[in-house]
Structures are given as C-alpha cells and as structure tokens.
Amino acid sequence: MPELPEVETVRRHLARRVPGKRVRSVWTSGHKLRKPLARGFRGSFAGGRFTGVRRIGKFLFLDWESADGRSDRSLLAHLGMTGQFRDARQAFRERPLHTHVVWTFEDGSELLFADPRRFGLLEWVARDARPANVGADPTEFALSGEWLAAELAKSKAPVKAFLLDQRKLAGVGNIYACEALFKAGISPKRRARTLSQEEARRLAEAVDSTLKEAIGNRGTTISNYRDLDDRPGEYGERLLVYGREGEPCRRCGAPIRRIVQSGRSSFFCATCQRKPTRTRARRDARRAGSGV
DNA sequence: ATCCTATCCTGTAGGC
DNA sequence: TGCCTACAGGATAGGA
Numbered sequence: 186m187p188e189l190p191e192v193e194t195v196r197r198h199l200a201r202r203v204p205g206k207r208v209r210s211v212w213t214s215g216h217k218l219r220k221p222l223a224r225g226f227r228g229s230f231a232g233g234r235f236t237g238v239r240r241i242g243k244f245l246f247l248d249w250e251s252a253d254g255r256s257d258r259s260l261l262a263h264l265g266m267t268g269q270f271r272d273a274r275q276a277f278r279e280r281p282l283h284t285h286v287v288w289t290f291e292d293g294s295e296l297l298f299a300d301p302r303r304f305g306l307l308e309w310v311a312r313d314a315r316p317a318n319v320g321a322d323p324t325e326f327a328l329s330g331e332w333l334a335a336e337l338a339k340s341k342a343p344v345k346a347f348l349l350d351q352r353k354l355a356g357v358g359n360i361y362a363c364e365a366l367f368k369a370g371i372s373p374k375r376r377a378r379t380l381s382q383e384e385a386r387r388l389a390e391a392v393d394s395t396l397k398e399a400i401g402n403r404g405t406t407i408s409n410y411r412d413l414d415d416r417p418g419e420y421g422e423r424l425l426v427y428g429r430e431g432e433p434c435r436r437c438g439a440p441i442r443r444i445v446q447s448g449r450s451s452f453f454c455a456t457c458q459r460k461p462t463r464t465r466a467r468r469d470a471r472r473a474g475s476g477v
Numbered sequence: 478a479t480c481c482t483a484t485c486c487t488g489t490a491g492g493c
Numbered sequence: 494t495g496c497c498t499a500c501a502g503g504a505t506a507g508g509a
Binding site for chain 3: 187188191219243263264265266267302304305306318349351358359360361404405406407408409410427449450
C-alpha cells in the first residue's frame with residue numbers, strides 16, 4: 186500500500202506527536218508480521234522514549250533512547266501493504282481489528298500499529314543502519330537525468346520493473362511508477378536500457394514532481410491507507426492512469442489500458458506512451474547529443 | 478548474474 | 494443472499 190509519499194506523511198505525523206514521551210507499557214497481539222517480533226520486544230521499551238523519526242524509501246526509523254540514556258538503536262518500521270500507525274491522546278477505548286502493537290506512554294496517550302495483511306515489519310536495528318536492498322531515495326538527493334540514465338543502462342528489465350526495484354530507486358511503488366511513466370510519455374513495456382538520455386531526463390523529472398505533488402496531498406488512498414488522524418490522502422483524485430482502466434486518458438481521451446508486468450498491474454495510455462518510432466528516436470538522440 | 482513467479486495474509490468487489 | 498474468483502499500495506526466496 187504505502188509508497189514514499191504515504192510513508193512520508195506518516196513520518197511527519199509521528200515526528201510531531203511521538204518523540205519525548207516515555208513508554209510505560211507495550212502490548213502485542215502475538216501474531217507474526219512479515220517477521221516475528223523479536224523475543225523480549227515488549228520489555229525492550231520499558232522507561233525509554235522515541236526521540237525522532239526518519240525515513241529512507243518506504244522504511245521508517247523511530248530513533249530510540251533507552252531508560253539508561255543509550256541512543257544506539259532505532260525501531261525500523263515498514264508498513265507493507267496495509268500497515269498503519271494510529272495515535273490517541275488517551276487510551277483507545279477498544280483496539281481496532283488487526284492491532285498488533287500498542288505503546289502506552291506515561292501521559293496515558295497511545296500509539297498503535299495495525300496491519301490486516303501482516304506484511305509489515307517492526308524490528309530493532311542499529312541507529313546508523315541502512316536496510317539492505319535499499320538504494321537512493323529520490324528525496325534525499327537531486328534525482329538527475331544523468332544519474333537515472335546511467336542506472337537505466339544497467340538493466341534489461343522493463344522500465345516499470347526498474348522503477349519498482351527498491352535497490353535502484355527507493356520509495357517508488359506501483360502507483361507512482363505508473364503515474365511517472367505516463368507523465369514522461371514512456372511505455373511501461375520499454376526495456377530500461379533502451380531509454381534515451383532525453384527520456385531518462387523526462388522520467389527523472391516526472392518521478393520527482395509526482396512524488397512531491399503526492400506528498401503535498403498527503404499521499405493516495407486506494408482503500409485502506411489513512412494518516413494518523415485517520416484522514417485519507419487526497420492525491421487519488423489527481424491520478425492520471427493508476428486504477429483508471431477503461432476510463433479516458435486525461436490528455437488524449439483514449440481508454441487507459443491495464444497489463445500485468447511481473448505480477449503487478451500497469452496502467453498506461455497506449456497513445457501517449459507508445460513506443461518510439463525510429464523518427465522520434467533519432468530526434469531524441471539528436472537533442473541529447475546537442476545537449477538541448 | 479538477472480529477471481520473474483509464487484508466496485506470505487486478509488478484505489473487498491464483482492460475476493453468477 | 495451466498496459462493497466463487499480476482500485483485501490489492503510490498504518484499505523476497507527460489508527457480509529459470
């Protein structure tokens with residue numbers, strides 16, 4: 186479910202509400218998430234507090250200071266498809282279905298992690314850890330056409346699969362991959378390494394602007410996603426192709442098509458995102474060559 | 478090595 | 494109404 190914009194929205198809320206309050210007690214459901222919670226998970230929080238919340242790609246890091254003042258680790262959280270943090274100034278009157286962890290703070294407020302499908306993840310990591318298989322976060326560095334072109338050139342996979350590969354670009358998921366490809370006018374079926382410099386430049390710009398706009402709208406709610414205030418994201422109303430199979434393209438009116446690539450739906454406009462003709466490929470090559 | 482498929486789960490929408 | 498199938502924002506162990 187949540188991609189970079191949704192996770193960033195959650196991060197901002199957590200950062201505003203959670204740090205500083207000491208943990209009084211922790212409850213867990215006993216269910217395993219993507220991995221079982223570590224043994225001694227509940228007790229490991231006693232008397233300590235969160236001090237800040239960071240994000241890399243779709244991973245959240247809740248920085249931790251233990252009761253004895255040590256600050257050498259963080260709680261790594263991944264929301265998977267349906268993971269959700271919620272908080273309340275007072276204890277929840279009843280736990281929402283599929284609640285797996287509840288942190289109760291000394292002031293009586295609570296933070297809760299729920300996840301119906303249990304693809305989420307909560308685990309202790311070293312403070313300076315960076316998850317394996319997580320590449321560059323496009324909000325951490327200026328995503329340039331040159332950098333993207335160099336990375337695309339190494340991949341034989343379809344460009345859609347490239348965008349979903351967290352080892353390359355961290356944070357883009359199925360919605361924003363589809364949206365960025367549409368904005369850049371590139372077919373999801375194109376092999377990554379066949380993109381021209383000009384197309385790589387357009388794609389870098391499209392990824393960057395799509396993520397920024399989505400963050401500005403607090404993400405996209407397809408069904409389940411809510412921020413900590415239980416509000417849905419508002420970017421869903423602005424989606425150009427994702428989830429719009431059969432509906433008219435907002436640019437040209439042709440019906441949006443859906444195909445399956447590596448087990449995931451890709452939505453695109455076959456007119457606005459057609460494979461390049463030789464003529465257009467030559468023109469793009471000329472532009473790239475002349476540095477325009 | 479790289480790419481793709483199946484898998485972990487529950488909920489829901491749509492067809493009959 | 495109920496039963497069935499397909500699909501859902503993700504990551505990843507294996508097989509090809």
